[in-house]
Amino acid sequence: MRIEKTITLAVKRFFTEKSLPEPDSSLIQLQKTRKEFEGDLTLVVFPLVRLMKMSPAEAGLVLGNYLKELPGISDFNVIKGFVNLVVKSSYWIDFVNESAGDSNYGYHEYTVDRETVLVEFSSPNTNKPLHLGHIRNNLLGNSLTRIFEANGKDVKKVNLVNDRGIHICKTMLAWEKWGNNMRPVDAGKKGDHFVGDLYVMFEKAYRNEIERMVEKGMNEEEARREASLIKEAREMLRKWEAGDPAVVELWNKMNGWVYEGFDVTYERLGVSFDKIYYESDTYHKGKEIVGEGLKKGLLIKKEDGSIWADLTHRGLDEKLLLRSDGTSVYITQDLGTAVMRQEDYNAGKMYYVVGNEQDYHFRALSLILEELGYAWAQNIEHISYGMVELPSGKMKSREGKVVDADNLIDEMIQTAGKLSEELGKLEGLSCEEKESIVRVIGMGALKYFILKVDPKKNMIFNPEESIDFNGNTGPFIQYTHARIRSLLKKAEQTGIVANSAGAADFQLSKKETGVSALLHEFPQVVAEAGKTCSPAIIANLIYELAREYNQFYHDHPVLKEENCDIRNYRIHLSTLTGEVIKKGMALLGIEVPDRM
């Protein structure tokens, strides 16, 4: 049994034996002992003193003496109202020796009726290549699916591509006007970049046209509406909705280019999906649902024909669902998508990884679904993450102040390559091996930099700091893993084998217990990360573990240790640390090399 559980049960038993009222589990507060005190786990007695009718000091002493008799506890001390418990070295040694090599360590079992959980992430528009904001989204979504899996869920990864609307028509129009019938290959560009450039071209020309009209005395709002370019784009949208074959063909062609480009970026990010939904498919369903809701009298139709959901009694406003001309808005297709997904998967939970700018939207979405009578609406959870900003402020596509995903990935890998070269780390490896390791390091740096921050918070992405490979970074953790692998390889080569048989007992050093205790925490942190939808807490633990292990490694011989019980334990400690780093990083979607 885990030591925390043993202690909690013992505290309860203490109260029963003394005929005192048994304390609620929430009153038994165990925490890590702070570094400056002797001990491993600390019981806070303040919440218990009322039940015991003693002073904190007395209560601490009594409880400490009682708990000291437990098999896993060797000693204790009381400071103020804190009982610092010293866990026996043998407990840590047994734990480490048993867990090393256990491929399931840290993962959580599932029962026969395994819950299906759906995670939507990425959700790009097809008029622009992916940028830094999408990277955070993709990395978070991908990592969360792995974390949910580790917690025993059957996870379905889904993407919702916004492939229709006026913005796509703008790129189509731009291609017709200025594309010279070129394909991305002709321009030597990735498909998504090719189309994105056309979009920028359109916006530029559109702005120019507005300016000219304003110079001639028109007010800006009118010019924005009346410019010939936007009229043409709108006309194209109308034709698309009417199913005009030529327009649909062009639409298919250009979206195809974009998807080819996205596929490359997804591949590099290590992201994939079980199913991709397209807005052009789901918005029909959304319209249907709205129609049914109206028939049932659950929605309101206004005089101009527009259809609304009344959410005023739920603390929100009225929400538009269909325009007066009968066309759908953003939320219409989200309603359709949600219903389609429920039909497809019947998931126990539907997560949406979407930026916090859409908090209001998702509140409205689940409320509307509830209003429409879908009981599963309460299974919807918006995983809301913060914006990514640059040191110079917000990213603004209009000012060209965006960090392009592909460029960023290239730069990270280049930097990793340059550094590896300078440090002479990869001498004697083949080109392919070098390339692969450099890619793993560069991507590790990028992914870790983003995932170590609490998803809920806005973050600042400083390109200079992100390519730093020292300190709290992905490469630091990867390096620790590589060191361990190298150590274990050496053990193998020299015939030093760790045997798993036989209990051992000797005094562990401070660092040894430190590493052991962090390894011991891993399973709870995996569970906690699943509950709170936060890869960051896994990143924090893995970092702390790597740091602690490096300190241990610095002043404890492993293979050269002569006492074989101690050597045995240290090899197991290294093995388990390597495994937990590898697993933890895998939960973040980060690979770890055996050499670097």
Next chain:
RNA sequence: GGUUCCGUAGCUCAGCUGGAUAGAGCAACAGCCUUCUAAGCUGUGGGUCCCAGGUUCGAAUCCUGGCGGAAUCACCA
């Protein structure tokens, strides 16, 4: 203006279901490679936890009110 979120070291971030003297990394400075990878390790300096009240044995953490910042409240997505 309403609603929601945020404010911790020069910078980037931990810590927040109340617990001990608030921690890391970066940056600065000073050390450690004949020993399992120095992408490592050790040390030094650095704080009005935005401000003011309140709740209590105890508040960075909870409550109220300010100040500062962000998002959102579209017949945009």
